[in-house]
Amino acid sequence: MNEVKQKREDFINQYPPLNLLNKQDIGKIWAEEDFHLYVHIPYCIKKCDFCYYVSYENKNGQIPEEYLEALKKEIRLYGGMEQFKNRKVRSIYWGGGTPTLMSLSQIKDLLEVIWESFQIHEDVEFCCEVRPGPETTKEKIMLMKEYGLKRVSIGCQSLNDNVLKLNGRNHNSNTFYKTFNMVRECDVFSINVDLMSGLLGDTQETFLYSIDEMIKLRPENLTIYKLEVYLNNLLYKKTLGQEARFITDEEEAEHVEAAYNRLLENGYLLSDNYSFCSEDKYRQIHRYNTWEGEDMIGVGLSSHSCYGLTIYQNDNRMADYMEQLQNDKLPIRRAYEFSVYEDMVRMIIFGIKSVSYPLEKFSRKFGIGADVIFADKLSYLQKEGYIDIKDGILNTTLKGALYADDVVRIFYPDRYRDAVLAHKARG
Ligand SMILES: C[S@@+](CC[C@H](N)C(=O)[O-])C[C@H]1O[C@@H](n2cnc3c(N)ncnc32)[C@H](O)[C@@H]1O
Ligand code: SF4
Structure with a gap:
């Protein structure tokens, strides 16, 4: 350790020392970091038995116009804020729920509002979640492609029809293949497929069958979620007093380890602890840049955001969300400012x-x-x-x-x- 030298040196009124100032760093004074946008569409035709996301079942398969009006207002409020004026949106993620339940004109309107409200990065990574089903149409994918759609994320969960049925999923393997092939024809940069491990009724054999089918189909991204079961979950209630049981954590880990090995042997790369990509260029900007601390603004019911050192969440009750926006306020329900540590x-x-x-x-x-x-x-x-x-x-x-x-x-x-x-x- 350096020792204190008692010399009564020059007065210090600046740190770091002024002799560190240089020409190159002038450009960094006003440099504004890109940020990311998450848009939540909380409606599904049918609520899956396991789903823990905030989404309402809407059997008529339509998205209420009032919700979209509120959502667009929220986007415009952010767009008008000084903090976002000189910054570009680097990635846009539409999740849900089921965003493709929006009609063509609703999709176009929402895209227009986003494009009018913010500066969009020339190489924006725009991803939309879709469910295998009739609402996911070629016209909708092609329309989003006009706005730079880069990735379509398809919720498959399993390719075993019994497993899908047992877990209250409203599609079968055939529907998945149809949707996958239709999206392939649209020639988007990347397709992601979501699978789930530990589903009710899934065995190592049925789980690895889904993995083998993915290896044949070769989506650019593959995500494997471990089923999480909550006490208020329909799936949990279904198992009470029934013969069906969830596999243990150890069994689930065995299934997943076998799947990871099989994917690695077949040329997939691990891109994070629960997803794979077929080549490094398909790593997801939205996930990794926000993981590295870039700001993310989540709009829509219950969405999470992170701005600087504060995380916050929107209202998760529809009435509260709508009311705040009717009063021209951001629908923020709670926040937490964290320390540098x-x-x-x-x-x-x-x-x-x-x-x-x-x-x-x-x-x-x-x-x-x-x-x-x-x-x-x-x-x-x-x-x-x-x-x-x-x-x-x-x-x-x-x-x-x-x-x-x-x-x-x-x-x-x-x-x-x-x-x-x-x-x-x-x-
Ligand atoms: C919002 S959903 C995907 C889009 C679309 N709604 C669908 O299901 O096809 C995102 C993913 O979360 C995963 N997921 C949903 N509920 C889950 C749970 N209880 N545990 C783990 N993963 C879950 C599923 O893999 C699902 O595809
Ligand atoms: S379709 Fe997707 S978001 Fe909707 S209930 Fe099922 S898993 Fe959840």
């Missing part, structure tokens, strides 16, 4: 989840290395074979990826390390 924790968590993380990103952001801040924890994870640090890159091993959501919990500050959702049913 929590930001460091966030970066290391998502670094590990993204399976390959250049540690230089961490030190550039915080001016201190993750290996200094988290020395003990990182060396423990390395010793246990969850991660491997080489040439400044933190790589998550296959074992680390399979258990990433457990692994990263060791970085949680003590006061909320054990925070678990009390209404979770499976264990």
